[in-house]
Amino acid sequence: MKTISLFDRPLEIRDTETKGRGVFALEHLPAHTCIEISPVLLFQKEQYENHGQYTVLNEYTYVWSAGRQGLALGLGSMFNHDRCPNVYWKKDEPNRCISYFTLRQVHPNEELCISYGDQLWFDDGSASSHNHYDQPEEENSFLQNLLL
Numbered sequence: 001m002k003t004i005s006l007f008d009r010p011l012e013i014r015d016t017e018t019k020g021r022g023v024f025a026l027e028h029l030p031a032h033t034c035i036e037i038s039p040v041l042l043f044q045k046e047q048y049e050n051h052g053q054y055t056v057l058n059e060y061t062y063v064w065s066a067g068r069q070g071l072a073l074g075l076g077s078m079f080n081h082d083r084c085p086n087v088y089w090k091k092d093e094p095n096r097c098i099s100y101f102t103l104r105q106v107h108p109n110e111e112l113c114i115s116y117g118d119q120l121w122f123d124d125g126s127a128s129s130h131n132h133y134d135q136p137e138e139e140n141s142f143l144q145n146l147l148l
């Protein structure tokens with residue numbers, strides 16, 4: 001299957017050339033739009049250390065409190081990494097979910113990507129296939145604050 005449409009949402013899961021599947025916008029999305037709220041499945045520290053980390057889960061989970069790891073259900077596990085992301089995320093630990101927002105205006109057919117940080121475990125496809133959107137200064141500082 002090449003694409004999965006998401007019914008009433010202007011988003012689609014597509015195969016990419018170098019990154020596996022990814023999430024794409026089908027229309028213009030304004031900055032700071034909430035595009036997804038993913039419920040999170042939590043793994044206890046021991047469960048993850050003894051089992052989870054040796055499986056494919058290790059490419060998908062988010063660090064959670066008390067040494068736990070969280071798997072974002074829904075779209076949250078489908079966002080690829082970009083060193084200049086157009087999506088940021090916020091953990092909501094009490095409600096065990098992660099919300100995802102656009103960092104800037106997103107154009108139709110643009111891939112929606114988050115930043116995984118500096119320690120990548122794969123060859124970064126975003127380094128070469130980077131989109132050439134010039135991020136305005138104020139959006140840049142907003143991103144810097146989030147990542148600090």
Ligand SMILES: C[S@@+](CC[C@H](N)C(=O)[O-])C[C@H]1O[C@@H](n2cnc3c(N)ncnc32)[C@H](O)[C@@H]1O
Nearest residue numbers: 019020021059060077078079080081124125126
């Ligand atoms: C959370 S998953 C993202 C969804 C994944 N593409 C899929 O098809 O299931 C993380 C994995 O996606 C791939 N990936 C994400 N961002 C990438 C990038 N910038 N360059 C290459 N591979 C990437 C890597 O294989 C990574 O382990």
